[in-house]
Amino acid sequence: MNLLISIAxxxxxxxxxxxxxxxxxxxxxxxxxxxxxxxxxPITAGGFVAxxxxxxxxxxxxxxxxxxxxxxxxxxxxYILESLGSGVALLDYDNDGWLDIxxxxxxxxxxxxxxxxxxxxxxxxxxxxxxxxxxxxxxGVTNDRWGVGVAVGDYDNDGWPDLYVxxxxxNRLYHNNHNxxxxxxxEHAGVALDSWSTGxxxxxxxxxxxxxxxxxxxxxxxxxxxxxxxSKNVVSNFCQFRGIDVFCGPRGxxxxxxxxxxxxxxxxxxxxxxKAGVSDPNAYYGLTAVFADLNDDGKPELLVADDxxxxxxxxxxxxxxFEDVSFESGYAVNGDGRETxxxxxxxxxxxxxxxxxxxxxxxxxxxxxxxxxxxNLDFTDVSYDSGIAKQTIPFLSWGxxxLDYDNDGWxxxxxxxxxxxxxxDKQDWGTSYAERPLLFHNQKGNGFDLVAAASGSGLAxxxxxxxxxxxxxxxDGRIDVVLNSVNHTPTLLxxxxxxxxxxxxxxxxxxxxxxxxxxxxxVYLTTEKLRQRADVISGGSFASSNDPRLHFGLGDATxxxxxxxxxxxxxxxKIKLPxxxxxxxxxxxxxxxxxxxxxxxxxxxxxxAVR
Numbered sequence: 001m002n003l004l005i006s007i008a009x010x011x012x013x014x015x016x017x018x019x020x021x022x023x024x025x026x027x028x029x030x031x032x033x034x035x036x037x038x039x040x041x042p043i044t045a046g047g048f049v050a051x052x053x054x055x056x057x058x059x060x061x062x063x064x065x066x067x068x069x070x071x072x073x074x075x076x077x078x079y080i081l082e083s084l085g086s087g088v089a090l091l092d093y094d095n096d097g098w099l100d101i102x103x104x105x106x107x108x109x110x111x112x113x114x115x116x117x118x119x120x121x122x123x124x125x126x127x128x129x130x131x132x133x134x135x136x137x138x139x140g141v142t143n144d145r146w147g148v149g150v151a152v153g154d155y156d157n158d159g160w161p162d163l164y165v166x167x168x169x170x171n172r173l174y175h176n177n178h179n180x181x182x183x184x185x186x187e188h189a190g191v192a193l194d195s196w197s198t199g200x201x202x203x204x205x206x207x208x209x210x211x212x213x214x215x216x217x218x219x220x221x222x223x224x225x226x227x228x229x230x231s232k233n234v235v236s237n238f239c240q241f242r243g244i245d246v247f248c249g250p251r252g253x254x255x256x257x258x259x260x261x262x263x264x265x266x267x268x269x270x271x272x273x274x275k276a277g278v279s280d281p282n283a284y285y286g287l288t289a290v291f292a293d294l295n296d297d298g299k300p301e302l303l304v305a306d307d308x309x310x311x312x313x314x315x316x317x318x319x320x321x322f323e324d325v326s327f328e329s330g331y332a333v334n335g336d337g338r339e340t341x342x343x344x345x346x347x348x349x350x351x352x353x354x355x356x357x358x359x360x361x362x363x364x365x366x367x368x369x370x371x372x373x374x375x376n377l378d379f380t381d382v383s384y385d386s387g388i389a390k391q392t393i394p395f396l397s398w399g400x401x402x403l404d405y406d407n408d409g410w411x412x413x414x415x416x417x418x419x420x421x422x423x424x425d426k427q428d429w430g431t432s433y434a435e436r437p438l439l440f441h442n443q444k445g446n447g448f449d450l451v452a453a454a455s456g457s458g459l460a461x462x463x464x465x466x467x468x469x470x471x472x473x474x475x476d477g478r479i480d481v482v483l484n485s486v487n488h489t490p491t492l493l494x495x496x497x498x499x500x501x502x503x504x505x506x507x508x509x510x511x512x513x514x515x516x517x518x519x520x521x522x523v524y525l526t527t528e529k530l531r532q533r534a535d536v537i538s539g540g541s542f543a544s545s546n547d548p549r550l551h552f553g554l555g556d557a558t559x560x561x562x563x564x565x566x567x568x569x570x571x572x573x574k575i576k577l578p579x580x581x582x583x584x585x586x587x588x589x590x591x592x593x594x595x596x597x598x599x600x601x602x603x604x605x606x607x608x609a610v611r
Contacts (some may be wrong), residue, residue, distance in 0.1 A: 006040050009243055025241070025248055027339050031321070043427070044432045054496050063130060064131045070106065075487060081225070082106070087466070087541070090470075093160070103484050104484065106486075107145065109223075112223060129537060130474065138181070152164075152548065153215075154211065157210065157516040171192055174193050193506070196219055197216065198215075201539030204293070207262075214261070216280075218287065219253045262279050276320060288314070288539070288543055291537070294358075296355070300316055303347075308483040312332070329457055368383065399544055400541055402417065407502070413440040413577050417435035436459060458491075458494070469481070472583075474503060505521060507584070509586070517548060526564075527559070565588075579595070
């Protein structure tokens, strides 16, 4: 089946210039009829249901996050540089047991030209009472560059999470100083680059116990000669969408190459992109990357989501190099044999069969793609069969992830959306510039149902969203969501689902032969009825990083039978958990070394108010 898809894709790619002239600068499906709700609003900004259960509540203001605002160019988005937005990371930067929030910001042309002060990133410290305080300036992580993505990883194995922030221009590697501050060591480490980088990922691709770094590249962009209609390097048809004038690109523009940096173990990295076979000689438009072990051989594969060009899936050969199996695997294109404008990647074992599936977000007028993992790096597009495809077509989607929002033991899908063309609000296309998020509930492996967006709830928040990160911000065993939107304040969606199911979370600490933060570990948790898998991953979604702790909803179970951990070192360890509804710290070779139960104590008035 995948061979046929590959052949069809090759034929299609040969016709890409003609298709691009028809549909503009981004790869989409065919034009679809507009979809409206009962009040004649575009379905992307409507369709709300009165009296539906509230799954998420927007607590951004109460939590103190709305004091900060992402900036990215101007509201009319004249240039593609202004359109990408930025990612978000969840990390416990001070090791106090509570997740903090790092939000990347872009810039404006006025800031670049020195006419205004540069916008800055935010680091919101978790105050343990439902509120957060921006400490970015004190911590030294304001970036002050045209930021895009962020990945979290303890690259020097000192037990403290570090940050890699990508930019248009030079990137930053923020080393954690263990005292609430960071130092940018990107130049010394050799990972600064100086192009347009997007969604990075950390992973130990060669099994030496140290995190390496992969950085995708997007478009070669000249600030002094931006791509506009009439430019020498721009075809005018690449500057239209559905017949209206929009910014130019990415199609018709020169792409940037990707970079793999090997960790030398002395605070420096070496660019091994060409040697390893992942340099992207085609110069596709990379947006997000993820290291993840997809064939259960203990070695992480590399996924790259490419905008309007085929996606990459690189098989880890175990000798320091990768094999490009993008088309053979079925991941390069969707089930129609067509490349998509892929923005974000979700990785998760949504069937509870021990094999991570993949979910890709993409442009409006195109369905979002769910790939079922058949084993041996063979993936099948099951978007329509699973109930995902049809309802996602009007949305232009970015950040995404698999999360068990109701702790029933089955991973659900969250999608953050927002258009890139403000002009769509003046058209009757059934889509909108600001869009609501989507949540699909897993029907125990038998497809997905769209969760109703209760009026006034977090699922009814209409935003120009980009980055999305998922994690237990309140240590209550329920997964929350943080969104970073273009030229907008951040959004914290607190999980309000009924607490009728038990759960456990695992913070893993690697041993001497594994990365200290255990990136690359796979955990299998068994109860009486289910065997679930979760992986420690850095990066993904859209240019974002999730809670590194692994979360398992237990459904009807009240005990855990067994936890089997496949450490990055190759060691396999089985442990017992004495209780549930706890966050356990597990160290390689030592078993459970700590536990946290924030919900055991009575909630403070401040936390109750935010809740």
